[in-house]
Amino acid sequence: MPKKKPGRNGYWQFVLETRDKMGGKRMSKEELESYTGKKWANMSKEERKPFEERAQLARRAFDGAKYTSDGLDIAVVEKQAKEAVDKQQEMRKDISRIIKLADCNQRLDQHIFFIIHINYLTHYPAEDKFYICEIAVSAVCLRNGVVDVFHRLVKPGKLPLGFYGSAKTHSKLTHQLLEFCHEEPYEDNTEEVFTEMVSFMKGHTKEDILTVYTKEIILDMTENVIQNFRAEFSMDEKINVYSLEVMFGTLKNTVAGNLVWPTDSTSQNEVEKDVYSYTADISCQFHEDFDISVFCSKSIVTRYGYMICDHCCPDLNIQLVAGVHVPVGVKVPQNSSGVVTNTPWSYSNESGQQVQEVRGQSSTGYEQHFPRLGGSSHVSTPSVVSFSSMKSARNETQPAPGPRAAARLEQSFRAIQVNEARRDHRNLHFPEHGCDKHAKLAK
Numbered sequence: 001m002p003k004k005k006p007g008r009n010g011y012w013q014f015v016l017e018t019r020d021k022m023g024g025k026r027m028s029k030e031e032l033e034s035y036t037g038k039k040w041a042n043m044s045k046e047e048r049k050p051f052e053e054r055a056q057l058a059r060r061a062f063d064g065a066k067y068t069s070d071g072l073d074i075a076v077v078e079k080q081a082k083e084a085v086d087k088q089q090e091m092r093k094d095i096s097r098i099i100k101l102a103d104c105n106q107r108l109d110q111h112i113f114f115i116i117h118i119n120y121l122t123h124y125p126a127e128d129k130f131y132i133c134e135i136a137v138s139a140v141c142l143r144n145g146v147v148d149v150f151h152r153l154v155k156p157g158k159l160p161l162g163f164y165g166s167a168k169t170h171s172k173l174t175h176q177l178l179e180f181c182h183e184e185p186y187e188d189n190t191e192e193v194f195t196e197m198v199s200f201m202k203g204h205t206k207e208d209i210l211t212v213y214t215k216e217i218i219l220d221m222t223e224n225v226i227q228n229f230r231a232e233f234s235m236d237e238k239i240n241v242y243s244l245e246v247m248f249g250t251l252k253n254t255v256a257g258n259l260v261w262p263t264d265s266t267s268q269n270e271v272e273k274d275v276y277s278y279t280a281d282i283s284c285q286f287h288e289d290f291d292i293s294v295f296c297s298k299s300i301v302t303r304y305g306y307m308i309c310d311h312c313c314p315d316l317n318i319q320l321v322a323g324v325h326v327p328v329g330v331k332v333p334q335n336s337s338g339v340v341t342n343t344p345w346s347y348s349n350e351s352g353q354q355v356q357e358v359r360g361q362s363s364t365g366y367e368q369h370f371p372r373l374g375g376s377s378h379v380s381t382p383s384v385v386s387f388s389s390m391k392s393a394r395n396e397t398q399p400a401p402g403p404r405a406a407a408r409l410e411q412s413f414r415a416i417q418v419n420e421a422r423r424d425h426r427n428l429h430f431p432e433h434g435c436d437k438h439a440k441l442a443k
């Protein structure tokens with residue numbers, strides 16, 4: 001027996017269902033259509049919706065469509081999955097292109113990577129909008145470390161009715177910014193912040209398309225915020241939001257010259273470990289005062305910059321400098337020649353211009369928006385530059401090793417450096433909290 005043909009649209013579905021309810025006998029075709037036509041005309045959008053949905057489902061079923069156990073159309077689910085895979089591949093290709101291009105131009109050490117982090121209060125599903133409260137972007141390059149940091153506390157306007165509770169819970173568990181960013185008269189400074197952020201990035205790169213990197217777990221949220229900003233404020237600048245983990249892995253393999261990190265898992269682990277998460281004096285004044293720098297956007301983008309330099313600079317023979325490539329206080333081996341460089345920092349940007357600056361100049365925005373709290377901007381001053389005495393000693397007293405031996409030596413030096421850095425970091429920030437094992441290690 002042939003399948004019963006479904007309604008072509010919501011109205012025809014309504015006609016069919018009405019006829020079925022009436023047994024199809026009491027009215028003629030004309031009477032039925034006249035009756036349903038009048039009824040349909042008086043029905044609201046909401047009342048029509050179930051008929052339209054049932055008509056759509058019936059059409060798909062008639063065409064042989066299949067559904068998941070949640071009632072989702074398998075064809076649609078598969079299409080969405082394919083789009084996600086394609087998007088991921090496109091992103092990987094573009095990250096490789098950016099890094100390869102910089103490498104071919106022998107400017108990889110000076111290429112500026114922007115790392116972004118956003119804290120939000122709540123998500124409003126009806127408009128698919130995040131109400132944000134803090135944003136930070138760091139400009140990082142391997143040669144000059146964390147070059148600059150943009151940071152603002154954001155006032156997102158009044159939260160939609162019924163969403164204060166979820167914002168309060170999220171704030172309490174993380175950044176604790178709700179009371180400071182959401183108070184009468186519910187100011188909204190998102191446009192100003194977004195405009196400043198774009199100018200900040202354009203001041204550090206000549207690329208037409210801006211690319212920002214963020215942790216994969218918050219990539220969708222970040223992309224949503226940025227694309228909503230662009231649409232809302234009619235911004236022409238295209239901004240790509242890419243995975244920090246993929247960029248970090250690609251960069252590491254490129255500077256190392258081979259696939260030292262064959263999968264994303266190593267870069268994912270490193271980002272997850274977040275070894276500099278308790279570094280002092282890199283968060284905004286608000287989070288410094290509340291002693292929750294771990295959730296501070298400014299701290300996060302700064303320490304991710306340190307993490308990347310820490311892993312990638314030695315491969316390019318770039319000496320790690322405390323306060324520049326790694327946090328202040330992390331001991332780097334002393335330079336035998338005792339060379340010291342200090343602020344103001346000078347470097348040539350991607351357009352070849354000489355730039356001079358003092359670190360940490362970008363205002364935190366804390367003073368600007370919350371003057372009653374008396375914030376002050378943090379200046380991370382680079383400490384003494386010291387070149388590896390071990391490497392110098394090796395160069396002076398021994399003949400140059402073969403490539404494999406050199407790689408092994410490089411690895412051991414690197415391991416020593418990393419261990420020293422971690423030990424000092426631990427010592428600096430947790431002197432009294434270490435267990436016996438760590439206390440011994442620290443000595």
Ligand SMILES: [Zn+2]
Pocket residue numbers: 134283284285286287295296297298299
């Ligand atoms: Zn903060």
